Amino acid sequence: MNIRVATAVMLVSSVALAACQKKAPEELPPPPAATAAPATSTAAPLGATVGTQQHFVDAVGQSNTVVYFDTDRYNIDSEDSSKLQRQAQYFAQNPSVSFTVEGHADERGTREYNLALGERRANAAKNYLVSVGIPANRIRTVSYGKERPVALGSNESAWAQNRRAATVVIN
Amino acid sequence: MKNALIATFALFATPLAAQDTEADLGQPLPEGGEVETIESEGLTGSVSFEGNLDDLGIAIPGFATDADVATPANSRGTAALGKELARVITADLRNNGLFKPTGPDALPQPSFAQISSPAWATWSNRGAEMLVHGYVRARSDNRLTVGCYLYDMALQSELVREGWVVQPADWRRAAHKCADLVYSRLTGESPFFDSRIAYIAETGPKDNRTKRLAIMDSDGANHRFVTTGRSTALTPRYSPDYSKLSYLSYVDGNPRIYVYDIGTGRQTLVTQNSNPTFAPRWSPDGRWILYSMAVNGNTDIYRVPATGGESRRLTDAAGVDIGGSYSPDGSRIVFESDRSGGQQCYVMNADGSNQRRISFSGGRCATPEWSPRGDQIAFTNASSFNIAVMTPSGGNVRTLTNGWQDEAPSWAPNGRIIQFFRTERNSGKTSLWQVDLTGQNLRELPTPVDASDPSWGPILP
Numbered sequence: 001m002n003i004r005v006a007t008a009v010m011l012v013s014s015v016a017l018a019a020c021q022k023k024a025p026e027e028l029p030p031p032p033a034a035t036a037a038p039a040t041s042t043a044a045p046l047g048a049t050v051g052t053q054q055h056f057v058d059a060v061g062q063s064n065t066v067v068y069f070d071t072d073r074y075n076i077d078s079e080d081s082s083k084l085q086r087q088a089q090y091f092a093q094n095p096s097v098s099f100t101v102e103g104h105a106d107e108r109g110t111r112e113y114n115l116a117l118g119e120r121r122a123n124a125a126k127n128y129l130v131s132v133g134i135p136a137n138r139i140r141t142v143s144y145g146k147e148r149p150v151a152l153g154s155n156e157s158a159w160a161q162n163r164r165a166a167t168v169v170i171n
Numbered sequence: 172m173k174n175a176l177i178a179t180f181a182l183f184a185t186p187l188a189a190q191d192t193e194a195d196l197g198q199p200l201p202e203g204g205e206v207e208t209i210e211s212e213g214l215t216g217s218v219s220f221e222g223n224l225d226d227l228g229i230a231i232p233g234f235a236t237d238a239d240v241a242t243p244a245n246s247r248g249t250a251a252l253g254k255e256l257a258r259v260i261t262a263d264l265r266n267n268g269l270f271k272p273t274g275p276d277a278l279p280q281p282s283f284a285q286i287s288s289p290a291w292a293t294w295s296n297r298g299a300e301m302l303v304h305g306y307v308r309a310r311s312d313n314r315l316t317v318g319c320y321l322y323d324m325a326l327q328s329e330l331v332r333e334g335w336v337v338q339p340a341d342w343r344r345a346a347h348k349c350a351d352l353v354y355s356r357l358t359g360e361s362p363f364f365d366s367r368i369a370y371i372a373e374t375g376p377k378d379n380r381t382k383r384l385a386i387m388d389s390d391g392a393n394h395r396f397v398t399t400g401r402s403t404a405l406t407p408r409y410s411p412d413y414s415k416l417s418y419l420s421y422v423d424g425n426p427r428i429y430v431y432d433i434g435t436g437r438q439t440l441v442t443q444n445s446n447p448t449f450a451p452r453w454s455p456d457g458r459w460i461l462y463s464m465a466v467n468g469n470t471d472i473y474r475v476p477a478t479g480g481e482s483r484r485l486t487d488a489a490g491v492d493i494g495g496s497y498s499p500d501g502s503r504i505v506f507e508s509d510r511s512g513g514q515q516c517y518v519m520n521a522d523g524s525n526q527r528r529i530s531f532s533g534g535r536c537a538t539p540e541w542s543p544r545g546d547q548i549a550f551t552n553a554s555s556f557n558i559a560v561m562t563p564s565g566g567n568v569r570t571l572t573n574g575w576q577d578e579a580p581s582w583a584p585n586g587r588i589i590q591f592f593r594t595e596r597n598s599g600k601t602s603l604w605q606v607d608l609t610g611q612n613l614r615e616l617p618t619p620v621d622a623s624d625p626s627w628g629p630i631l632p
Contacts, residue, residue, distance in 0.1 A: 072509075072513065074468075107576070107594070107599065108556070108576070109553065110514075110537040110538050110551050110553050110578050110579065111405060111406065111578070111579065111623075111624065112406060112449050112450045112463070112493050112494055112507075112538065113491060113493060113507065113509075113514055113537055113553070115405075115419075115426055115447075115449045116449060116463065116465055116470040116491040116493050117491065119447055119465040119468055119470065120465075120468040120469075120470075120491070122468070123465075123467055123468030124468065127467075127468075141468075142424065142425055142426070142447075143426060143447060143465070144426075145426075147380070147382070147403060147405070148378070149377060149378055149599075150378065152376075152377045152378055152597075152599070153597060154575075154596040154597045154599075
């Protein structure tokens with residue numbers, strides 16, 4: 001058990017490092033947590049069951065569940081693609097899991113446009129996942145526009161955290 | 172234990188989309204009664220006052236009654252109701268910012284007989300240039316008759332009169348109609364007080380806001396919540412005849428436009444389709460609804476008959492084409508598109524042909540709304556987040572507001588006032604505001620809770 005956790009930690013770290021080489025991280029990598037061992041099974045070490053958000057987060061790491069966008073943009077950059085590849089790895093290993101990509105915008109936009117922009121961001125993430133082999137029929141998208149911020153300030157750093165596409169396993 | 176497990180599974184297995192799409196609707200709304208116009212006499216005489224309207228003193232004493240009887244409109248009797256009518260008219264004319272009205276609480280009460288033959292001496296030493304008189308009478312069929320007279324003090328003559336028969340529940344409409352009569356006679360503008368506003372009522376912290384569809388009269392009275400708040404509701408629009416409300420709801424988990432029928436209390440999807448739909452807009456004649464639909468992330472504008480039927484796609488540019496507001500004659504549509512990079516405003520014919528960009532003055536142009544008069548388009552400058560107006564060809568841009576974030580303009584029925592919502596920095600609190608087409612008379616419209624997405628309907632039928 002301990003060995004498996006250690007292996008998992010190394011895997012998470014290497015993914016995080018790979019991302020760091022291309023672009024300075026906006027936040028530190030998450031504390032090492034247990035994750036699914038890729039080669040073995042769908043059972044997470046800490047006991048979360050397949051098909052739950054916890055199992056997904058444990059496996060890929062919280063920071064890999066969300067990709068971020070520049071103002072008014074929806075393109076997938078290299079940091080985003082390494083996160084989405086990690087997600088794709090998980091969903092390939094857990095073929096029974098369907099999931100949702102939520103698209104969001106920051107508050108500095110008009111309401112209706114932000115709904116459309118969030119939809120575009122969710123679809124950009126979805127299209128990337130489909131391009132690396134995840135069947136489209138397992139992926140639902142939903143836009144919340146600017147209606148569900150995670151960072152509550154009215155400043156650049158808060159807005160950067162809110163321009164996002166978050167992958168969630170809803171059960 | 173086993174049964175419990177099965178029950179749990181069944182709960183999870185039920186897709187949200189299959190649940191009742193009306194689960195979020197609250198108590199049914201009462202349908203408004205009809206208002207019958209009587210005693211309408213054309214314009215008589217000319218207005219003697221020649222100064223600025225905002226210096227114009229208007230005396231509005233309590234409306235008189237022939238017999239003081241309790242009615243469902245006011246249990247204290249028609250005399251008390253007469254004072255309330257005058258208070259509503261006074262508030263309308265004062266909040267409009269154009270006049271200096273004096274209400275019934277500071278004035279003597281005229282008798283019923285004096286309504287059609289004013290005691291001039293009583294009013295001439297009060298500094299008022301105009302005098303509003305009126306009466307209210309309980310009818311045998313339980314309805315109310317309300318009469319409204321406008322007199323020019325200098326000429327000692329009647330300028331206009333009108334009367335209405337209303338249901339007791341609609342008594343405030345008679346007051347708004349009187350305010351409209353006075354306003355129109357003195358300014359030459361079309362009426363706007365007898366109208367309603369649909370909006371989104373907001374409560375709760377910034378990261379967990381409850382957003383409910385709500386409606387109210389143009390002065391904020393008769394406030395009602397339409398949805399319970401279990402699902403997020405956004406961007407409502409009244410149909411031109413006030414029989415329906417179209418709005419966005421997440422009731423099935425996805426952003427979708429619904430058309431809520433006030434009479435039946437039922438609602439239907441604007442289009443039977445699994446794609447997200449946004450930004451509902453009615454045509455001025457009520458025959459069409461515009462909506463915007465995202466397909467694989469690309470949003471375009473569609474038109475569907477209000478009675479249901481096949482949708483027609485009006486735009487096909489790559490990017491976000493959204494919103495849309497008809498010219499008053501229904502022949503053209505102004506909409507928003509980011510096909511050139513950022514959000515800009517475009518005009519097209521009602522069938523989608525001849526699309527051309529009209530905004531070139533710098534800054535992003537969003538949420539364009541065609542004035543009911545046809546000569547102006549209001550929009551959100553989505554770079555500075557202020558409300559501005561321009562001509563339908565994009566000229567003569569004038570910025571009217573300067574809040575931290577102002578957006579979503581909506582015109583008063585007469586095209587003289589623009590309503591919008593203002594978001595406060597950091598707290599995310601929202602409120603409704605009004606400003607004149609001239610940029611004057613900026614004021615907040617009080618609402619019971621925070622408010623956004625105002626939509627001002629036309630004059631009530």
